[in-house]
Amino acid sequence: MRKTWTLSLALTLPLALAACGGSGPAGTSNGGGAQSGDTIKIGSLHPLSGASAADGQQMDNGAKLAVEAINNAGGIKAQGGKKLELVSADTQGKPEVGQSEAQRLVSDGAVGLVGTYQSAVTANVSTVAERNKVPLVIDVSSADSILAQGYKYTFRVQPSSTVLGTAGAQFLDQVAKAAGKPVRTVAVLHEQGPFGSAVRDAFKAEAEKAGIKVGPAIAYDAANVSDLTTQVTQVKASGADVLMVAGYYRDGVLAAKAVATVKPPALNAVYGVANGAFDLPQFPKEAGAAAEGFFDANYHADMTNADMQALAKLYQERYNDAIRTGAVLAYDSVKVIADALERSGGTEPAKVRDAIAEGSVPTLIAGNGPITFGPTGENENATPILMQVQGGAVKQVFPADKAETKPVYPAFTSR
Known part of the structure; x- marks a missing residue:
């Protein structure tokens, strides 16, 4: 049975960026899923430089705002209020860089990954996710070939090609x-x-x-x-x-x-x-x-949704730029992982993966309903x-x- 989890955006609360990491190594490697202290790491992989940097930076910003909202609303309450820590990595829009950065984030303890914008990059990152058994939630990358491999740890929020x-x-x-x-x-x-x-x-x-x-x-x-x-x-x-x-x-x-x-x-x-x-x-x-x-x-942000309107206003105020739909999909993708962390009973990636597969998460994207994943990892309610x-x-x-x-x-x- 699918369970529905609703997360308050907490957009009007003071926002702290301390939980959002940079693109460099975030600490000592401790193995996929192992967490230390009071934070749970999520990796964000996007092109922060190169031809698609503007889109990649938007998406990384969307992921940061999701982490802030979750932390301001009490963190992962089922795990004692642990806070999320976003660790950002620059794929440069290059498949080989995305692959190496994904491996670095997993080795550094990320329990889940979001990304990556370019399908060619995501194809390589998904192999890292599957090999390490760490869930990847694709925010933007539509190529059908990615999920045609029979992967178990890769999910896609946006519609397929x-x-x-x-x-x-x-x-x-x-x-x-x-x-x-x-x-x-x-x-x-x-x-x-x-x-x-x-x-x-x-x-x-x-x-x-x-x-x-x-x-x-x-x-x-x-x-x-x-x-x-x-x-x-x-x-x-x-x-x-x-x-x-x-x-x-x-x-x-x-x-x-x-x-x-x-x-x-x-x-x-x-x-x-x-x-x-x-x-x-x-x-x-x-x-x-x-x-x-x-x-x-x-795919497009649902501008009739009051929460979406609030997020768009916050994004404009924070970054002096209008929010792009890719940023909203990155925001939703972090929510998917946070929802799974609430219901999984821990940070073990395999349990997080199973919780993602069973989840039903409200979306800020116009579509046919909440984010729910079918057997191949496609969002069953995604539509343009x-x-x-x-x-x-x-x-x-x-x-x-x-x-x-x-x-x-x-x-x-x-x-």
Whole structure:
């Protein structure tokens, strides 16, 4: 039987950062799960430097705020009020660095890990988690291949690539047909790693079921690309009426600027699927008029939730920045581990793992219910919604029960 555990955010209480560690070694190695003193260590693995540093720092900040909230609410009460200690590590967005840092955190006594943003990095970190039998809660990394290994210690809070790509294609088909402008052809622009490739494949399979032609599919290196004009020129030559983009924040902004420069005349919409830019409040501010009308089918913070509103306010005050959904997923992932610590009766990673598998944890992400994990480690209630930049702000537009306003399609009526 699943048990539901509700954690007060305690966002209005004084917040102490003393419990949040840095990226260096946190002390003498004492073996996975062994704890000393009054703290319980959780490892946070994200790209704190490199091309995705802005996202990684947001996610690490989200994990820190979750630890603060839990500690301010009394810590892990079932274990005598022990406090959580977050130990942060910089993956640099590199699989081999993520793997070595994960091993360091486990050796230093972390009872659980959260991370890591890039699917290629998470794939390596998950092998460390499985080998050491220490639970990993994936906040952001959607590639299906990660959980296709039959792992027992790896769980994912966000939707998988299959869920994101499939729903993304369905949403596009439904919105376009409702507008009387069915989609004929979709060009795909995607980062070349396991995340972008998996989203491409799932989107293509579902779109073709609806009679939509998909192609060309153009891949790029998200870590090193500095301009996407050449790729968008290929899209223009294809005559596609929709451009689907699956990538991260920095390259999402580059894609928007390239579309504004090239101006493919046949495009009715630029349509993100799990795009790391198009549904974030920073995107229309940075891309300006080039962002207007862009769609994104993605997981998203539930801004109708009062606790989510409070967290967003706190994040803005603390970091002078608008919170991104990745930070919320990192926040939720720490909550998952804290919930398991409350119910496991100790800090032994195997017991924590079993408690995670049986848990039911309220989420700040818009979805179909609390975080609950199925037999493969997927969050059974994770689902995307469709958003669009309208009037310089990101709005929820589909499905109707999640919509703040109606979608505008075609999005580029002047082209």
